[in-house]
Amino acid sequence: MTAVQPAAGRTVPPTVRMSGIRKTFGSVTALDGVEFEVGARQVHGLLGGNGAGKTTLMNVLYGLYAPDSGSIEIDGRRVTIASPRDAITAGIGMVHQTFLQVDVFTVTENVVLGTDTKGVDAKGRIAELSERFGLAVDPSARVADLPVGVRQRVEILKALYRGAKVLVLDEPTTNLTPQEVDALFGSMRAIVDEGMSVVLITHKIRETMAVCDELTIMRDGAVVGTVAKTETTADELAARMVGDADAVSESAAVALGETTLGQARIELPDVEVTEQPIRVSVQDLTVPGPGDAPRLVDAVAFELRHGEVLGIAGVAGNGQVELAEALTGCRPTTGSFSLDGTELVGRPTAHWLESGVVYVPEDRQRDGILPGGDITENLVLGSHRSRARRGLIPWGDAREQTAAAIREFRVKTPSASTPCGQLSGGNIQRVILARAFARDPKVLVLHNPTRGLDIASTQFVYERIRRAAATGAAIIVISEDLDEVIALADRVRVIYSGRLVGDTPRGETDPYQLGRLMTGVGA
Incomplete structure (x- = not known):
C-alpha cells in the first residue's frame, strides 16, 4: 500500500484526518491502513470502483462501522466516533444513496x-x-x-x-436530471463558501472534474493517490481507478461520466438499423393501477428494428419496473407486443422466454437470482424445461456449460458450487448476463444494467450489449443514468408517469431537454 500524500499546493489545514484505518469483514479486508484527509473549505472527491472501499471508509467516519484500528482527528483533535450520534456531535453529516x-x-x-x-x-x-x-x-x-x-x-x-461542518454525499447524482445535478453542484459550492467541507463519493470522473478541489482515488481497500484537480486529467484518474491505463476504453469513460454528455458513443455494428426490418411492434401497451389509481404504464407504443437499441430514460418511480415487466411477459397487461409478427400479450411467461424475450432486471438479488442456489442452478433458471430429458436435467452437461460461462464472463468465484448470494454485485450481474446471452435473445430488456458496477464490469456489460445488437437482437435499455442511455441508444425516449414521451435519434440528443421531459416539462 502506498501512503497518501497531501496534494501539492494545499494551503489550508485538514478539517478531517483519518490515519491507518483498517476494517475487515471476516476474511475480507475492506480497508487496509487507509490515510485520508479533507481540507477546510473544499469539495473533496473520493473516487473508486465498486468494492474500492470508499463508502466503507465514510461509514467509519460517520460511525456506522467501527474500525479494527486507526484514528480520526477533527480540526486537529482526536475523536472517538462509535455511532452516527457521535459523528453528528463532531460535525459530520452524511447523505446515503438510500x-x-x-x-x-x-x-x-x-x-x-x-x-x-x-x-x-x-x-x-x-x-x-x-x-x-x-x-x-x-x-x-x-x-x-x-x-x-x-x-x-x-x-x-x-x-x-x-x-x-463536513458533509459526505454518497453517489448523489445517480437519479438526478442534468438540471438537478447543476443545482446540487451549486449548493455544494455555496456550502464550501460558508466555511464547510464536502466529500463527494462517486465513480464519475466528469463530475469530480467539474466540482471538486482535490481527489483521492481508492482501489481494493487502499488509497492509491491524492491529487489536486488542476494537476491531473480525466484519463489519468480513470487509469488509477482501474490500475491499468490500457483498460480504460470509451465504454469505461462513458460509464465514469468522463466524457461530455452526448459526445461518446459505443459503436454498434456497421449496419444502418433504419434499413433493417421491424422486429418488435408495441401498441397501446397498458398496465392498470390498483383500483381507481392512474395507469402504471399508459398506452406505450413503439417499433424496434433488428439490431436497434432503444434507450428509455426517466427519474425513478415513473413506471420503469412495470414497463420492463410488461415488455417481458412478467406482468399482466393489455395491448399488443408482437415479436417477428407473433403476438405475445396474453401468453404465459414461459412462452415469452421460448420466443426469445430475455430480461435482465433492476433488482439482481430479488428478481435475478436464487441467492441460495449455486451458479449452475442459477444459469439453468428459465431454460430448465427445454434442457430436461425425460423430466431430468442433465447436470453434468450443465456444469460443463457453467465452467465455460465462468471463463467467458470472467465471474470471480471460489467455485461453480458457490451460492450466488455470496457473490459481489458485479459478479452476480455477470452470472445473470451469462444466462441471458446463452439463450440467443431476439429481444433483450435491460433495466439499470450497470447500477453499482465498477469500471471493468460496466465496460463488460456495454461490450455484451454491442455484441447482441450485432447479431440482430432488438435491445431496450431502461436506465436512470442519462449518460448511459445517450451513449448506448440509437433512439432515446423518456418515461414520465407511465407514458413514453419524446423520440430523439442518436446524434441529436440534448441532455437538458431530456432532463426537462424527465421532470414533466413538455411531457
Missing part, C-alpha cells in the same frame, strides 16, 4: 426528527437554510409527494440543520 425518511411526515418533521424542538422555529430555520444554500424545498410538503431530487435536498438540509 434516503432515511418517513414518507408520511412533512419535510420539517423529517428534518427535526430526533432533535429537541422546544422553543425552536424549525420551519423558519429550514426555510432559511434552504434559501441560503439553494436547496429549494417547501418545509410543509409531505415527503412522499416529492421527487427524488427534492428528497435528496431534504437529506442535505437534515445534516445542515444539525450543524454539519
